[in-house]
Amino acid sequence: MSVLTSLARLRAVQEGIAQPVTTVRHCHVAERPMVFIPLKLSGEAAAPLAAMLGDDRDHPHLLVVAQPRNRDLRFAFTAELAGVLLPYVQSFIGDTETVERKNADPYERALDAPQLLVPNRTGVAFTQLLGRSTRFRRADGPYPVDPSVPVLGRWLTYFADKAAYPGSSLMLAATAELAAHWASGQSSLEDANLAALVGWITSGPTPEAEDPSVWPPAGPVTDPGFDADVLAPAIDRGDPERLAAVLRTQLEPTWELMWRAADLLRALPAGASVERRWEHDRASYSAMTEDGPPQPRRDGAVGAASRLTRMERAQASYDVQRAYDDPLVMAEYRLTGEAFAGTVVETDPEHAEGEGRSRKLRPLVVVKSDDPVRLAPGTSLGTPQRRGQGAELVSAEDGLITLKITKGMGRGKTPVEGAVPEVGERVCYTSLTDDFQGAPALPEREATPWTHGGPPEEYVPRDEDAVEEWS
Template sequence: MSLLTSLARLRALHEGVAQPIATVRHCHLSRRPMVFIPLKLSGEAAAPLAAMLGTDRDRPRLLVVTQPRNRDQRFAWAAELAGVLLPYVESFLADTETVERRNADPYERALDAPQLVVPNLGAVAFTRLLGRSTRFRRTDGPYPVPEEVPLLGRWLTYLGERASYPGSSLMPAATEELGRHWATGQSGLEDANLAALLHWITDGPTDDAEDPLIWPPAGPATDPGFDAEVLAPAIDSGSPERVTEALRTQLEPTWRLMWRAIDLLAGLPEGASVAQRWEQDRASFSGMAAAIAEGGPPQPRRDGAVAAAARLARMERAQAAYDVQRAYDDPLVMAEFRLTGEAFAGEVVETDPGHTEGEGRSRKLRPLVVVKTDDPVRLPAGTALGTPQRRGQGAELVSAAGGLVTVKITKGMGRGRTPAPGAVPEVGERVCYTSLTDDFQGSPALPESESTPWTHGGPPQEYVPNDDDAQEEWS
């Protein structure tokens, strides 16, 4: 957390209402999101209890395991879930575009992709576990499951893993996305409560949000009091209707909150880089769909050493890119870097568009811009700079003193003797420059999977799901 966010939290606490910490929306919002609220049985690793889900806020689907300890009922539930989720996921596969690639065959990318909106990080983790517990199942043999169940498992696994990819919007958690755009006057720990967080943003804080009788927890764990006083007697009664109605009372309030969260986010204008990240999501989604269509095996239980290292490097790059993109898209995020002296903004007070460096053939156009700023600049001369106002442009810091910063433009001003029109800011224009740039080093050199050094376990055996995976008890 930055000081800027801390200040916003203090202000929120003082004013009694959450404060914005973003001026644009940094996540993609689907035109047809599917809200998914899973509940699990307390004390069990991945025993589903219920889920409320759907793409229509007026018509939620409620799926319930009315005898949660019954293994057949759990798989029947998973099949029901597959019956809702798989058609939704597959509905995005029909419309594609062909993407040309350098040094590789062109591929088909879906024009749109599914978006599963869940309440919190607990729901993400539970989704991943549901995926883990179903993707290895077999439709034949000693513990057969309905056909769609293993496929559902692969998609849930994929979505759950993709959720931890920085900047991905395939499976956003409401509390995380809201928390990225608003600062409340409570701690991060308390922000994990969706009802509490939303009240801060909308009507102002209330302790009711922590009363499970008024706002049941958004899952995946249910309120222990509810378990003891309502759910356990309902299960023991053997009446499926009672269990179903009991769980409906726990899910409906969260269902309403989820759509409210989506509306709040939709009220913000979309950030400039959101479409680019969504394109990556679409590409990733298409890749997953292709792997399934080609009959590939389910995701392994664990990555091999090389795969794990590659994945880590990918995530780090994605995180860095996400941070930079948000700063470029959003002045309020950029302000954090201005505060620490890694960026500055102000008015252009002087320009020298025709400035050159070098003589003869090596003579180069290097327009100069002088910016007057109140920001504390902590960048040495020679620092490479970028600017959100002209994203393709490169610049370099020449000098900074007394609130005046001289910048020379080094890239992206045209190839002529004079700069292209609009390439050099006019006097009076407000500009921002920063040492953050989006060009990162390429991927680290990792060996091919087949040549994994012995220190890292040697080449991984090709993953073949075995009977052990398929027959693993689901108790």
């Protein structure tokens, strides 16, 4: 937990209401998201019990498994789930735009993409398990299922994978996104309670938020008291209508909370980089609609290293974009000395280095700042005010910071207008930069060294893939 977040939590306790820790929204919120609230049977890893889902606030779909331990009923449930979810996911395929690329062929990108909203991170984890237990199923052979079930499994796996990808908004956990934008007066563990967190943000804490009889858990696990006193007798009775009625009481409060959470996030102005990240999501979705990449049970050594590299680069880029978009986020880096803000007190726009043809324009800027600067001379700097501009720290002494601008001034002998900050202007510079980073040189799959298992066999789906201890 950062210093500013800790301070915001203390202030939330003092004032009795959650405090904002951002000035803008750092995720995309779709106009027509698919809210998905899964429940599972207690004590089972991936035995679905019920789900409430839909993209219409006033018309949710309730799906129930009458006997979650019955394999046939479970896969009948997933077929029903596919009947609701797949039409929504595939409804964005038709409308596309042509994207031109430098030194590459143009491609078609969907104008919009589906978005799954689940209550919490455990909902994401259960979605991943449900996808893994269904994507290898087949419509023929042992234990045949409806043809839509493996398609559903591939999409659930895709969305769960994207939920772990930094900056992606294809699948969002409501509690995680709310906690990233507001600091409540409770612990991070308590922030996983959707009712309590929404209460802190909207009106302040209430005892009812932690009462499971008023606000049931947001899933996928149900309340133990409900399991023993209500759920177990309803399952034993074998009355599907009675079971659906009792499960509806557990899901409807969360359904309303999910839409309130979406409203809270949507009310915040979007950060400048949110649209660009959503473009990447739309491109990823478009690629997935064209059969997508294979989804083996486990990545090979090269595939796993490549995935880890992509996620590390995405995390670094996401951190930079959040800081550049949001002064409150940047303030965290100012406290640690990785950024500074101040007022320009002196400039030398004509300063240059070298002679003759090697002469390079390098304007000097002196900034007066009270921020601690823990950066070494020569450190590369960027600025949110002039994205794409590069600078270098020259010195930092007695509150006066001298830097020289190294790029983003145009190609002339003098800087273009506005490229050099003016005296009296408030500026911010940081060592956080979103410069392009090339991918590391990884061997081809066929050249995987013996220390990492050697070249993996070509993945071919088999009936054994569908066998899981918990499915």
